[in-house]
Amino acid sequence: xxxxxxxxxxxxxxxxxxxxxxxxxxxxxxxxxxxxxxxxxxxxxxxxxxxxxxxxxxxxxxxxxxxxxxxxxxxxxxxxxxxxxxxxxxxxxxxxxxxxxxxxxxxxxxxxxxxxxxxxxxxxxxxxxxxxxxxxxxxxxxxxxxxxxxxxxxxxxxxxxxxxxxxxxxxxxxxxxxxxxxxxxxxxxxxxxxxxxxxxxxxxxxxxxxxxxxxxxxxxxxxxxxxxxxxxxxxxxxxxxxxxxxxxxxxxxxxxxxxxxxxxxxxxxxxxxxxxxxxxxxxxxxxxxxxxxxxxxxxxxxxxxxxxxxxxxxxxxxxxxxxxxxxxxxxxxxxxxxxxxxxxxxxxxxxxxxxxxxxxxxxxxxxxxxxxxxxxxxxxxxxxxxxxx
Amino acid sequence: xxxxxxxxxxxxxxxxxxxxxxxxxxxxxxxxxxxxxxxxxxxxxxxxxxxxxxxxxxxxxxxxxxxxxxxxxxxxxxxxxxxxxxxxxxxxxxxxxxxxxxxxxxxxxxxxxxxxxxxxxxxxxxxxxxxxxxxxxxxxxxxxxxxxxxxxxxxxxxxxxxxxxxxxxxxxxxxxxxxxxxxxxxxxxxxxxxxxxxxxxxxxxxxxxxxxxxxxxxxxxxxxxxxxxxxxxxxxxxxxxxxxxxxxxxxxxxxxxxxxxxxxxxxxxxxxxxxxxxxxxxxxxxxxxxxxxxxxxxxxxxxxxxxxxxxxxxxxxxxxxxxxxxxxxxxxxxxxxxxxxxxxxxxxxxxxxxxxxxxxxxxxxxxxxxxxxxxxxxxxxxxxxxxxx
Numbered sequence: 001x002x003x004x005x006x007x008x009x010x011x012x013x014x015x016x017x018x019x020x021x022x023x024x025x026x027x028x029x030x031x032x033x034x035x036x037x038x039x040x041x042x043x044x045x046x047x048x049x050x051x052x053x054x055x056x057x058x059x060x061x062x063x064x065x066x067x068x069x070x071x072x073x074x075x076x077x078x079x080x081x082x083x084x085x086x087x088x089x090x091x092x093x094x095x096x097x098x099x100x101x102x103x104x105x106x107x108x109x110x111x112x113x114x115x116x117x118x119x120x121x122x123x124x125x126x127x128x129x130x131x132x133x134x135x136x137x138x139x140x141x142x143x144x145x146x147x148x149x150x151x152x153x154x155x156x157x158x159x160x161x162x163x164x165x166x167x168x169x170x171x172x173x174x175x176x177x178x179x180x181x182x183x184x185x186x187x188x189x190x191x192x193x194x195x196x197x198x199x200x201x202x203x204x205x206x207x208x209x210x211x212x213x214x215x216x217x218x219x220x221x222x223x224x225x226x227x228x229x230x231x232x233x234x235x236x237x238x239x240x241x242x243x244x245x246x247x248x249x250x251x252x253x254x255x256x257x258x259x260x261x262x263x264x265x266x267x268x269x270x271x272x273x274x275x276x277x278x279x280x281x282x283x284x285x286x287x288x289x290x291x292x293x294x295x296x297x298x299x300x301x302x303x304x305x306x307x308x309x310x311x312x313x314x315x316x317x318x319x320x321x322x323x324x325x326x327x328x329x330x331x332x333x334x335x336x337x338x339x340x341x342x343x344x345x346x347x348x349x350x351x352x353x354x355x356x357x358x359x360x361x362x363x364x365x366x367x368x369x370x371x372x373x374x375x376x377x378x379x380x381x382x383x384x385x386x387x388x389x
Numbered sequence: 390x391x392x393x394x395x396x397x398x399x400x401x402x403x404x405x406x407x408x409x410x411x412x413x414x415x416x417x418x419x420x421x422x423x424x425x426x427x428x429x430x431x432x433x434x435x436x437x438x439x440x441x442x443x444x445x446x447x448x449x450x451x452x453x454x455x456x457x458x459x460x461x462x463x464x465x466x467x468x469x470x471x472x473x474x475x476x477x478x479x480x481x482x483x484x485x486x487x488x489x490x491x492x493x494x495x496x497x498x499x500x501x502x503x504x505x506x507x508x509x510x511x512x513x514x515x516x517x518x519x520x521x522x523x524x525x526x527x528x529x530x531x532x533x534x535x536x537x538x539x540x541x542x543x544x545x546x547x548x549x550x551x552x553x554x555x556x557x558x559x560x561x562x563x564x565x566x567x568x569x570x571x572x573x574x575x576x577x578x579x580x581x582x583x584x585x586x587x588x589x590x591x592x593x594x595x596x597x598x599x600x601x602x603x604x605x606x607x608x609x610x611x612x613x614x615x616x617x618x619x620x621x622x623x624x625x626x627x628x629x630x631x632x633x634x635x636x637x638x639x640x641x642x643x644x645x646x647x648x649x650x651x652x653x654x655x656x657x658x659x660x661x662x663x664x665x666x667x668x669x670x671x672x673x674x675x676x677x678x679x680x681x682x683x684x685x686x687x688x689x690x691x692x693x694x695x696x697x698x699x700x701x702x703x704x705x706x707x708x709x710x711x712x713x714x715x716x717x718x719x720x721x722x723x724x725x726x727x728x729x730x731x732x733x734x735x736x737x738x739x740x741x742x743x744x745x746x747x748x749x750x751x752x753x754x755x756x757x758x759x760x761x762x763x764x765x766x767x768x769x770x771x772x773x774x775x776x777x778x
Contacts, residue, residue: 197586199588199589199591199592199618200588200592202592202620203588203591206620207620210588210618217615217617218617221615226606226607226614226616228606229591230596230599230600231592231594231596234595
């Protein structure tokens, strides 16, 4: 395999079980998942240099191998997975195969790039604040963030444990579904029976994005009836985003602060800023944010009962251009986090379906459902894809 | 007739033509429409005291009389029609018959109150920035704002002429339709064939309002298919509101500034503030706002082609309580204007349908269509009302 899209940290071949349900499929794993005998670098050279090769596979890697998939290597990640754009100051930016002028999205940048380019069938990633959903939207493929806690992830670098989930990419929903099987997500469970349209989240998207995802929305509505408008955040989505930022940063510092202080690693500019911010979160601020998170969870649980799913653009727009100015990226990130944080705060699954393009860059349509409804979301995606004209 | 709701400035009876299509229906006219032999007070005692009785009926009054309706009197208005709440510092606040704890809305406050209370069948009003749509929503009845320029209005006090339109209230859409006929709006013309859901305007409404109007939306969607999400204002609805504020104020000052400077009338607090603000609009500010208005018009015309109509809550919430604090009213007004200004800026017709209640107060669902589609909006309202379960 030639890495035509700068997606891989390391290329190798590790055969899976000979007769599993994923036999014949190749996968790549984000370099935050342990692979026995290989270093887990987490996108940061200081961490990679100090690490010894892993002694065992991370749970999701082991599960895919046991199901018969073949591992083709480890893929780039934003440093410590603490970014959404896919630009790593040390390792560069993987190519967005759908529109090479644009970033691929992150932090699961190499996995999305390798999958979208057709180098592998399955990209294994992780999603804390959008690290699978956003790149799936940017690269025009399917991405799945699982319910928090639903998939064992021993052997995976933590970012913010109460938000961290396993996620994966595929070019078709059938493969997405087979991976869900292999990762142990129960196929039974509630179907999506009704769509809710969160107008405050939609209002964060660009007009062209709203237009581009409308046909995909219409296909879902043809199946389930018109989406009912709702307002997600009575407090404002900016408040939810701030709650997410503080909770995430506090947990990131708890997980990595000691290492940062001891090893003083070199970070790229955005990541360095976020770690400084994380170090400064005070106990009282975190306490208030955790209380705010409870309010969000209750609101989301109240809305998403009885088979309801939110439907919304995954991202405010297509991927930013590779040379976008930092200020533009910041504005984009703020809006993106307001659209992505509801599922993260509530620990809910979200799928991103390829839906259209804006100025050549893909945009995805997202569906969020109650915890445990992962397979229901994938089933709906399969159904919608089969109805595509 | 006993004025049980403090709606009337003056009560009298003026018979209409004996055999017209509105025979048997009573109407009341907002005290900005001339009625021959009566003073037009416009809600302000200084103006009323200086006025001589009108020598002829205003066009809409003459039209309703000619169609056989009987005029029962003249109704209260906010001063110079320059307000949305229905509280007149000199004449008091008409009762909101649907929920007497709340204001009735304005500026067509007496006409809505008299119609909602059943004292008359038709309330004649005017709508510059929402003065029919808002009170219709607040009092739980139908309200129609016509296309700008579609209905002759000679003999009517101007507020901001490039925005001023004739509007009317009724308790059922059939009456609304018969009045449209009497006012000369052509019954032919395009039907509404497709709904657009402006997510940025919906996001200005309260969550409970969105929930309360959803069944009415669903009835429309059952007829026309799912509403397609759109973003109205790429610049932000706050920018559109500001464009509206400046254009309106400049025109108000052009129409009334000389009188204000000469007569130095006593105004209630909110109205006084707005006249001071209007006096201070500078030529360059107005020029920029007019240019901004052209952008809005183009955007609205682009969106509303081919039988499309916007569907959105008429107001961010139910009518404020009569004793609401000024700061709360201001916040409400800002959000309301962001939802009401698109039709005003574009000169487009908007209907408000009674849709539900929030904490005992009615909320309406609005439909905005291209200029000239007034009858199409009313036809859709009739159709939806007939399908109501």
